Amino acid sequence: MGLINMNHKTNMTLAVFGLGHVGLPTALGFADLGWNVIGVDSDRSKVESLTKGHVPFFEDGVDSLLKKHLKSDKFVVSSDSNWAVNQADILFICVATPEYKDGSADISQIENLAYQLRDSIKSYKIVIQKSTTPVNTAEKIRIILSQPKENEEVQSADKFVDVVVIPEFLREGKAIEDFFNPQRIVVGLDDMSLKETIINLYMPLFQKIGKEEQDLMIFTDTRSAEISKNAANSFLATKLSFINMVSDLCLKVGANIDSVSRSIGADPRIGTDFLKAGIGYGGECLPKDLNSFIDSGKTNGVNFSILEEVQKVNDNRVTVYLSQIKDTLPNLKDMSFAVWGLAFKPNTDEIRNSPAINIINKLIEEYAKLRLYDPLAMPVFKNQIGTSELISFASDPIDAAVDSNGVLILTDWPQFKEQDLSKLFQVMKTPIIFDGRNMLDRDFVTESGFEYYGLGI
Known part of the structure; x- marks a missing residue:
């Protein structure tokens, strides 16, 4: 079958959906x-944009690679899924898995794509599921792909599909x-005869970075691979x-959360990553994957109460931050x-589930006036949320602070650390900084004449 020929094939075609x-x-x-x-997307406007070399979102390095490989002919973009399926040896599922209101994952896009693939496949294919999904989604894909089309009574043997x-x-x-610098590549296989094909797929990467497959690849079953992603993000x-x-306790007793974080992070069993206190996590992945994992626990009769508390703590971060502002400036109406x-974090224009957006909405309810600055996300904000008479947009951080009653640091962009504090002090009406990301050096800021409020420092 096709599998044997793919093990050492050097001219495979991949289709990414x-x-x-x-x-x-x-x-x-x-x-x-x-x-x-072959890059495939059902959004024709996106396909048209990508074909012209325009990326519809910000992702560092993507723009240059797109232009490079449109020119090299190594990458083509299409909305024709049927054509792509029959050109390719390996099919990647990378469609979105949003969440329902109850927190469970909506895998309808994956299921719909699986039916499309089933109806288009005419010979052996490997289908690789990369979208983050609940456990047992691969099995659902496999069942759909194994079903005959409406006009077929039995699925023919040469159309057999493996799901990875x-x-x-x-x-x-x-x-x-x-x-290009993965910490690990988790591969879920229910048929270990596919192992060599997957190694072959990634071999150019191993050669590029000078590593062996055993350094990076973790082979397991499909269910374990699915759980691995959800568990990783839930742990983070x-x-x-x-x-x-812990930062809330530090705030109550006068301790310093940065010192505490460094102290416990020095233990190699814990590590320093993801130990920075602030206004909470956001974005598409962590909140969604945590909710999906909690739902998987409920579905399978497992108590994930610890993760439910994780969610509650994060949801409360905005309240903690706003309370700090209101304690300092009780009447926010007409405050600037x-x-x-x-x-939700630096180096992206993604504002979905960003704590900053929740804080802005709450301040608007208090009739505070806001002047916004973000190096990348302002166009996205204008497009997705819009404007109001209480919101204006600045050309840089100092411009945002002119005649303001306070600076709210809501994203830890590196350039915010580099601002001239003497200039900032001069343009503000009242020199107060509410550092929601604990970015700045408290002692240096206060010595520069500011009132400084961090979270737990």
Whole structure:
């Protein structure tokens, strides 16, 4: 069958379905490794934009790779899924898995794509599920693909399909960096005869970075691979909520959460990553994956109460931050604030589930006047949320702070650390900084004449 021929094939064609923050970096990464890649998306306007070399979102390094491989012909973009299926040897599922109101994952896009693939496949294919999904989604895909089409009574043997799970661990804003420098590649296989084919797929990457497959590849079953992604993000969310909970204690007793974080992070069993206190996590992945994992627990009769508390702690961060502002400035009506940062984290224009947006909405309810600045996310904010008479947009951080009653640091963009505090002091009406990301040096800021409020410092 096709599997035997793929094990050492050097001219495989890959089709990547879904060209968002996961699919597009994945497609361009494999194109850069020398594979022929077809990027497929049902959004015709996105396809048209990408074909012209325009990326519809910000992701560092994607723009240059897109232009490079449109020119090299290693990457083509299409909305014709049927054509792509029959050109390709391996099919990647990278479509979105949003959440329902109850927190469970909506995998309807995956199921709909699986039916499309089933109706288009005419010969052996490997289907790789990269979208983050609840456990047992691969089995659902396999069942759909194994069903005959409406006009067929039995699925023919030459149309046999293998389903593999290779969850993505790409960080938004650093997706290209993570593709070419992975910490691990988790591969879920229920048929270990596929192992050599998957190693062959990634061999150009191993050669590029000078590593062996055993250094990076973790082979397991599909269910374990699916759980691995959800568990990883849930654990990271847990670390963040833990340190934020400790920061509340530090605030009450006069301790310093940064010192506490360094102290416990020095233990190699704990590590320093995700131990920075602040206004909480956001974005598309951590909140959604945590909710999906909690739902998987409920569905399978497992008590994930610890994760429910993680969620509650994170939801409360905005309240803690706003209370700090109101305790300092009780009447917010007609107060003017500079808002530094809209994105949920630096190096992205993503504002979905950003704590900054929740804080802005709450301040608008208090009739505070806000002047916003973000290096990347202001166009997205204008497009998705719009404007109001209480909101204006600044050209830089200092411009945002002119005649303001306070600066609100809501995203830890590195350039916010580099601002001239003497100039900032001169333009503000009242020199107060509410540092929601604990970015600045408290002692230096206060010595510069500011009132400074961090979270737990």
